[in-house]
Amino acid sequence: MTKYVVVSGGVISGIGKGIIASSTGLLLETLGLTVTAIKIDPYLNIDAGTLSPLDHGEVFVLDDGGEVDLDLGNYERYLELTLTRENNITTGKIYKALIERERRGDFLGKTVQVVPHLTNEIQDWIERVAKIPTSSSGRVPDVCIVELGGTVGDIESAPFVEAMRQFQFRVGPENFCLIHVSLLPVVGVVGEQKTKPTQASVRELRGLGLSPDILACRSSIPFEDGIREKLSMFSQVAESNIFSVHDCTSLYHVPILLKNQGMIEVLSSKLKINYPGISKSLKDEGDDLWAQWNEFARRKARNLDVVKIAVVGKYTHLIDSYISLVKALEHASLNCNRIVDILWVEGSDLEKSTLESDPLRYHDSWKKVCAADGILVPGGFGSRGVEGMILAARWAREHSVPYLGICLGFQVASIDFARSVCGLKTAHSSEFDPETKEPIVIFMPEIDPVTLGGTMRLGSRATKFTNDDFTLHSSIYKLYGSQEVIYERFRHRYEINPEFINVLEDNGLKFVGRDLETGTRMEVLQLEDHPYFVGTQYHPEYITRPLKPSPPFTGLILAASGQLKEHLNKL
Incomplete structure (x- = not known):
């Protein structure tokens, strides 16, 4: 049973x-x-x-x-x-x-x-x-x-x-x-651990008919002398069943x-x-x-070289908004024997409006972008900060800084390339400018435009790499083990407009991965003549694992730390 x-x-x-x-x-x-x-x-x-x-x-x-x-x-x-x-x-x-x-x-x-x-x-x-x-x-x-x-x-x-x-x-x-x-707070000048909150919590739980078999007590420090005995006395849980879950080097510990x-x-x-x-x-x-x-947990505690990745997003005030992305960067960096230092940048802080209203924040944000070894633009919804994300993608492209764009980051990289390289000065996404004459990104025809819940293109879907010389020699294809078809998870309503694919590719932005079903939906891009400029319409962070990191993130960390060429030569 x-x-x-x-x-x-x-x-x-x-x-x-x-x-x-x-x-x-x-x-x-x-x-x-x-x-x-x-x-x-x-x-x-x-x-x-x-x-x-x-x-x-x-x-x-x-x-x-x-x-x-x-x-x-x-x-x-x-x-x-x-x-x-x-x-x-x-x-x-x-x-x-x-x-x-x-x-x-x-x-x-x-x-x-x-x-x-x-x-x-x-x-x-x-x-x-x-x-x-x-x-x-x-x-x-x-x-x-x-x-x-x-x-x-x-x-x-x-x-x-x-x-x-x-x-x-x-x-x-x-x-x-x-x-x-339960919580074991440390209060007062001397930092004494207090058991009363946990006692009250267990008492309330017992009043509802449930008796804990095990207590896991969160605290900033290990148990002080006598705390386990005191908790056992007042909670009626055996001392051997009371665990100190104090702050560790990392959650992997x-x-x-x-x-x-x-x-x-x-x-x-x-x-x-x-x-x-x-x-x-x-x-x-x-x-x-x-x-x-x-072994993986020990790597986190080692004195490894640091690689700085600027994450230019829309929800950076709450790191839990990007928790899978953080884990994907950690998994990739530790498997590359590096420690990742994430530089959080709000996309709107890179825009001229912030320069006018808060120049210190503007310059501090651009300082982070310029100091980063790599730039990552994640997914998001709504127009806030999009122009700043486009500027971050442009900086990475023009200054040969390793770049990874995910979902919206994939789209803004395409918009910047259309504007800056292809001469499409008004290029934009119809999500943010419905009246644009050059809609590089459009609403997917099969998506319900009214109902929000559960109506996006969701879940695991197949992406097929194109069978051309550039793709077969591209770093992203090799990072995936030269597999013809891969499966990743999606969450989006907008896609690259098929009408603009030829002009983008003719100028050097190659869509190396497309959907398996029709071959007309763009899902992976890589820029020619760049150390590592990759975008994915899917969210590779969703299936990262500590012992099996996501290939696009691995590529970003390897490129940002100068290890990519050596790694690809071994494949």
Whole structure:
């Protein structure tokens, strides 16, 4: 029977439940177990697709086109999973499913209530998804990690907490483990750790019918003397089951931190994990995974050379808006034996309007761009900052600075090239200037122009590299292992106008990758006679992995650190 590890949070939101959940899953995988994950988000939205990145962080896109919470990206990266939209539960999804059943008459005239109907719907959903074989192993998961979003005590989380209270009896105590993540603040001049917030959080959780089996206490420093004993006394959790999750060199060290404190032994005891029942081949795979993870984490702590990458975006005030991009840069740099230093630049700060209103910010932003070893322009929506992104792409092109443009960054690179090289002075995207006479970027004909949620071109799709001499010798083609067809994830409504392809290519901007279905949709570009100037309509950051970095990001880091030619010669 599948076993369940539920991760809840107390005191404050954003405490790191996703990292604790992902790290716990990784530790279980090192035993040879197959793990899957579910994220519960208590908001009423059907999915994360219409949420602003500045409000809720990055919208992560899955292979099946599901637009989900950024924590599912953590699960995929840590656990080598390919999840589906079913792995993200929202209040909106649950109520929608329940109301559809009520309209069909499934309840035979009964009054539909939060308890038991809504809570049963939640439990049934979790059990159904937990039994879907994973794409990597084809095996039904041994363990399902369930992250309960929000904070215990929130009104919107109440139905899910009640569902978990009932669920522990449905599956049995040996198949259910609750990890509660709480805050251990350090206050006062002497920096004393305070346990009262955690005590109150556990007390509230117990009042709702759930008793934590494990406490994971977030703090800036390790446990002080007597803290573990005090927490055990007032929370009724064994000392061996209370873990200090203090600030580390990097998030990649969190699994190591938990393992060193005995997390594997505690989980194995609580869930009655049968070591003899796990085959030797699976154990060997787990040992190999752990060895690779340790080596990767150690690289982060080494004194490696630094490579500076300027990220010119629209949501740089909240780094979680670009969390997958940050991870992709980290993965690529560490696998290239470099440490990445990300220089965050708001696109609008590079524009003349900022020079007039705030010259110090303007010059500081351009100083970052000019000092960078490489420039990256990520995706985004809306006109704010677009002209600044176009200027950043122009700087990279004219000064031979390695450049990677993703989605919108792919489009602005094409717009700049059309204006600066092809002589199309009014070239623009119809997204930002519907009246432009030279629409380099246009709305895709099959997309619904009215409805926002779930209507973009979403999910994993095939891109085919063109079979011409330039493409076959291009760096991006080689970085992908000279594969003719690749699969990456998309999230866009606009595309390069096919009517302008010939003039762009004739002047040196080559579209080396196109969609497999029609061959008319441009998906990868590379500039002639440039160290590394690449753009992708897809989002390669969505499928980056610590031990298998994304090729476009690897190329950017290699070019920015002067290693690209040597690397390509070895391929």
